[in-house]
Amino acid sequence: MNKLKQHSALAITIAMLATSTSSCQQQTSTAGAKTTDTTKKIKYLSEPLISEIYTADPSAHVFNGKIYIYPSHDIEAGTPENDNGDHFDMRDYHILSMDSVNGKVTDHGVALSIKDIPWAGRQLWAPDAAFKNGTYYLYFPAKDKQDIFRIGVATSKNPAGPFKAEPKPIEGSYSIDPAVFTDTDGNTYLYYGGIWGGQLQRWNNGNYAADGSKTDSGKEDEPALTAKVAKMSADMLSFDGPVKDVVILGKTGKPLLTKDHDSRFFEGAWMHKYNGKYYFTYSTGDTHFLAYAIGDSPYGPFIYQGTFMEPVQGWTTHHSIIEQKGKWYIYYHDTQLSGKTHLRNIKVTELKHNADGSIQLIKPVLQ
Template identity: 50%
Template sequence: MRDYHVLSVPLTSFPPSSAKLDAVKTHGPVLTLADVPWASKQLWAPDAASKNGKYYLYFPARDKEGLFRIGVAVSEKPEGPFVAEKEAIKGSFSIDPCVFVDDGVGYGNGEGKNEAYLLFGGLWGGEMQCYSRVSSFSSTEEEQQQAKWIFDPSKLGPQEPSGPTTLAIHPKIAQLTPDMLSFTSPPRDLVILNSSGNPIMADDHEKRFFEASWLHKYNGKYYFSYSTGDTHYIVYAVGESPWGPFRYRGRILEPVSGWTTHHSIVEVKGRWWIFYHDCELSKGVDHLRSVRGREIGYDEKGDIYLVD
């Protein structure tokens, strides 16, 4: 993409429908590639949040060396315009940022209130398979978390680890500084376990993380959802902390027309919704995507289901 646009819908007209399309307002481009000093091309899927009375837009783009980094742009209003920081966030890499501001309920006795986190990562074109850490077996957990991520260009392209004893690559998470502009420490792995509590394996393409991180909270629990990529599912896992670990719970969306159903989950006026994209209107043209929305609910165990 070359720019980002913001659409708004009055709460009185939510949820939007074909009968209410006149209520949807476009605010035009709020940030363009030319507005980002450090980027060379390819603005990809962004996310935004509000804190400190300002709005923060997090976005991936290729830097001057052609690698994906994540940047941040700031605005006084949700409809922009947004002003990009001069440099990408130090220590960032890969794609698909999700920003999460915690309400503090259920974690750390409320100590985590208003703390913000950035979750990100994507395989294949998202380059996450190219990054690994250098640490020794004698390192403490803290030393391992502080270890630098090393880039290996030989792993670029549509490839990822495989094999019956190989663990899946984890998405990444980093806490944001109070000003929302940088990381408090290097990103770390966000561990996803299977329903038995064991790490998900690389060959399990129906459960392993591919891209499209999303974190939301329900009843004090943290719900991490993501795309499985080449198997085209949106699945989710649940944890007790934004740092994880998260235990796999199931699927939310089955495959749709298009790749890869990047989504978000939000509460609006007491009802929960999943928004995603597909290529149904363009008859399968993958780069011509339309926004879709479905209402979701939670059963007595906290499992997610689609509302008919």
């Protein structure tokens, strides 16, 4: 990575601060998520929603007037850390709920385990959920028996599960970070993709290259890799039509380039609709910002608007955005409890749209 913008210095500072904090913290338990911070040097915008287990990548939804959160369940698996993310070795999902924002959190226990997914080999990463046809759908990435990330789906009649996985992943799916969006006309779309460990850079025209490079850094002046989107079938179990690129354009009308590390898509897609416009939000990954782009269609193209969240403590961030009772909220994670990039905790704070439709900047770490 080279020629980063000035913003990247802040990302690096946050990462260094997280490492420093980690060395000064003491964990009381590796099974739970309770820690004692002996430094008290960092002031956070929000506090963890739950500390009994480590959680990350929170996908929040309001079902039946109640908030349900579908996060990753981080564990200390003892897997060596590497750039492929093997140390993020999650093995099940716990679904959380609460009656109101920052209310008491209920952990509903294991909703789906990797041992109950016929096609999966390892690593249950960031999931999302949807409701349609009287059924709740849990979308999740996992590596198959050939160590290739695919996206699976599981169903339940209860938003808290347990969920039963389909015997095979969604045909034509790959990579990570599924995010489900149902438009006001009832059509549902699945956004997905993640670079590096998420393997998006290894795919070309539906073909997977096992020896694909870690990044696409050799193509700095070419249009950046971007997320994928597909319309879901009526039964929510398959794609209804071709997978398309989520095209993100700069304000000049030209695609964002690979070298635009502070603005290009990396992972963690999410979609929300505000005042008739489609807001595609995502993580810049290696520079740790949340960015947004606005379009007139769920397919885009989307015009890049800027960043709306500065780096969290930890490697990167992953979010969801929902509306409840006339206010908007962003759910995200950091490493306040552990100081370790693979043992995270989820948080929530209010998200505000300005009169012109832009999003106000959020600073998760207060200095």
